[in-house]
Amino acid sequence: MNRSQPLVLGIESSCDETGVGIVRGTELLTNTVSSSMEEHVRFGGVIPEIASRAHLDAFVPALQAALAEADVTMDEIDAIAVTSGPGLAGALMVGVCAAKALAVATGKPLYAINHLVAHVGVGLLNPRSGTGGDGADKPILPDNLGALLVSGGHTEILRIRSITDDVELLGSTIDDAAGEAYDKVARILGLGYPGGPAIDRLAREGNAKAIRFPRGLTQPKYMGTAEEPGRHRYDWSFSGLKTAVARCVEQFEAAGDPVPVADIAAAFQEAVVDVITSKAVLACRERGITDVLLGGGVAANSRLRQLTEQRCSAAGITLHVPPLDLCTDNGAMVAALGAQLVMAGIEPSGINFAPDSSMPVTTVSAPSKSQNREFSALGTPSTAT
DSSP states (O other): OOSSSOEEEEEEOSSSEEEEEEEETTEEEEEEEEEOHHHHGGGTSOOHHHHHHHHHHHHHHHHHHHHHHHTOOGGGOOEEEEEEESSOHHHHHHHHHHHHHHHHHHOOOEEEEEHHHHHHHGGGOBOOOSSOOOOTTOOOOOSSEEEEEESSSOEEEEEEEETTTEEEEEEEBSSSOHHHHHHHHHHHTTOOSSHHHHHHHHHTTSOTTSSOOOOTTOSHHHHBOSSSBOTTTTOBOOHHHHHHHHHHHHHHHHTTOOOOHHHHHHHHHHHHHHHHHHHHHHHHHHTTOOEEEEESGGGGOHHHHHHHHHHHHHTTOEEEOOOHHHHSSOHHHHHHHHHHHHHTTOOOOOSOOOOOTTOOTTOOBOOOHHHHHHHHHHTOOOOOO
16 A cells, blocks of 8 residues: 555545545545535434435445546555544444445455544645645644634534644533534524525624623633633533524514514624634633634634634634635545545554444544454553554
8 A cells, every 4th residue: 555645535424415535645636525405404404314315325426526536446546534423323324334335345445534633634635736646845734733623513622733643622512513503593583504604694784793692601610710720611602692592582573673683693603703713712822722723614604714813813823724615524634634544654444343423533543453452452442543
């Protein structure tokens, strides 16, 4: 197997996007994504069974399109990488089973990787250069790197010491993810699904200062101090904010007054991005993090990008934002992390692993069978690669 510039096929199926990406080392060759979002619109959210069936229908065409666009064959592929978790159990199962079938049929090594860490992997990708991927100008991750991941399923701030084996969770949401809160509030305001783009557009017409919504987990009892941090110093909570929006709408309706939808949308969005950016920057400053990568589907939100840039700049932190098509779930990010594992000499996971819908972010990749035997012999539970 080529470990210097491996040709890696990545498969992503954690939610409603069927993604197949191919990279050569750090060079992006193709990023093919098939989304089933339109099938979920009438339900106001992702229906796991529908998403799983959509993955079954989309996988083979997406794989064929990716191979054709990259102008490679399965015989040329050095390794296969697949999202093993976290995500929807049924959706993960489709991608994992497809990847295992490909690995068995072709004899290619298989890496089972973490979806969240893969979002950071896109920071190591260069667009296709046409030079054959000789490794020139090879991108590297900064030494003191943090990652702010904001999506429909996750809101987390990470510290990345090594993308292949040392990822630390600094803070996360304890209830709704930011994207989930957007969808629920959009439903309350009658804006439909997906809620993020609708609220982002409408908020530009509203007054964010018209209503003051709560910022969860910002009270002193949760924050503590730098010397004695509170339990939720770097964590977020959005369920109370969602409830506050619902009560606000009810009050206007009970009084017989028109609901100021644009103002509520703007005020809600400001509450979300204010608390996300303030806590993320706080974590970075206190942990000596000098660079931050912003990823996840909500990274497309204009106000989040704007305020993150402002606050990072004021704190002397360099912000990195991948192209929007690489911020959302995709196979290229999976292939990118897979390539890093290959180049680092990490052993493949093999096929004796199961998808893990609650896979912790500290687990970068599922350990290989030989590692499992080693840990078992020591009488110690197996841990992450």
